[in-house]
Amino acid sequence: MQAIQTALALAERRFQATFHNAPVGIAHVGMDGSFLLVNARFCEITGYCADALMRSGFQQITHADDLRADEALLARLNRGEIPRYSMEKRYIRLDGAIVWINLTVSMMRDEDGEPELYVAVVEDLSEVRKAHHESTHDPLTGLRNRRGFADRAQAMIDQAVHAWEPVSLVYLDLDGFKMLNDRFGHEAGDQCLIDVGTLLKAYVRPMDVAARIGGDEFVLLLSGLTDDAATELVERLRVSLSQLVWMDDVGVSGSFGLLTTVPTADTDLAAMIRRADGAMLQAKRAGRNQVVLAG
Structure with missing residues (x-):
């Protein structure tokens, strides 16, 4: 009997050490969504103390746009259709800031096999x-950069191929930007x-995307x-x-090249950019400050 009690005490100490010192957020959640137990890392991620979390539920700290998918x-x-699930979602921290997390949820059942509580494991994705x-993204304008544009644009083209819908590639080069920059300095240019x-x-x-892919392009x-x-x-x-x-x-003006096409599986984004650039x-050659359609 003493050996069993010792083993149980050791198991409990190990659980407590693992739960409270884990590098990820861990929470036990009731079947109604209320928090039953949270570790220190979960509190750090959400910005709430344990007592405040215990008085609320995951619904109260989940971003409204993510709540339906989570539920x-x-x-x-x-319903027993899946053993667990993972998703990326947003929490609204106590200070109002938004934090992206990766959430994994599984269910614990009692001795009779009835649902007892959920175990939620949370990883902070903010730095990632x-x-x-x-x-x-371009740090100056907040627009996507060349890489970001390529990623998003290719996904849009793939979707347009599937839906048999047109896409329009616009290439803009500023007119008079160099003169503005030279005359008034880089601060004015920026x-x-x-x-x-x-x-x-x-x-x-x-559903569209804009990017800065060069100095004034x-x-x-x-x-x-x-x-x-x-x-x-x-x-x-x-x-x-x-x-x-x-x-x-x-001020400045802009020379625009515009290509509209219904893409196919063979459509190449780089080739589209070259045509709009042309x-x-x-x-530019025709006098600037105008739109020319790609042939």
């Missing part, structure tokens, strides 16, 4: 996502690029627009750009 997976777990964002980036963000929809990929609709949008963008003013009434160069 749907939980329902499948409850930050590193990925920095590798795919502000110009930031403002152009802000303008492009205002013109792209959630930008590209956009637009989804589902006809030739006329794409041309109209780019023409409005051209006018808006020409109306931006920076220093002493000095049309942009035609706009």
Whole structure:
């Protein structure tokens, strides 16, 4: 009997040490979603103390846009369709900040096989996502960089192939940027690029993508627009750009190349960019501040 008690005490100490000192967040969650037990790392990730978490549930700290997907997976777990599930989701920390986490949930059952509680393991993805964002985005404008554009654009093209929908590749090179930069300095040049980036963000929809791929060169990929609709949008963008003013009434304009096509499985993104770039160069040679359609 003494040996059994010693073994049980040792097992309990090991559990406590593992649970409370784990490098990942761990929580025991009731069947109603309330927190029953949390470790220190879980508190660090969420920004809440243990007592505050115990008075709430995972629903209260989960981002509203992720809650439905989480609950749907939980329902499948409850029905016995899956042994566990993993997903990336967002928690809203006590300070209001958003933290991305990888969540893995499994179920513990009692001696009769009835559901007793959930075990949630949480890994903080903030640094991973930050590193990925920095590798795919331009730090000055906040737009995607060349790599980030290629990743997103290829996914859009693949989707357009499946849906048999058009995509429009826009290539923009600023007119007069070098003169602005030389006359007023790099600070004014940087502000110009930031403002152009802000303008492009205002013109792209959630399903589109914009990027800065060079010093004063930008590209956009637009989804589902006809030739006329794409041309109209780019023409409005051209006018808006020409109306931006920076220093002493000095502004810039843009030469645009536009290619609209219904992609196939053989469509090559690099070839599309070259064709739109060629049309942009035609706009430059034709007097700048205009849109030329790629042939």
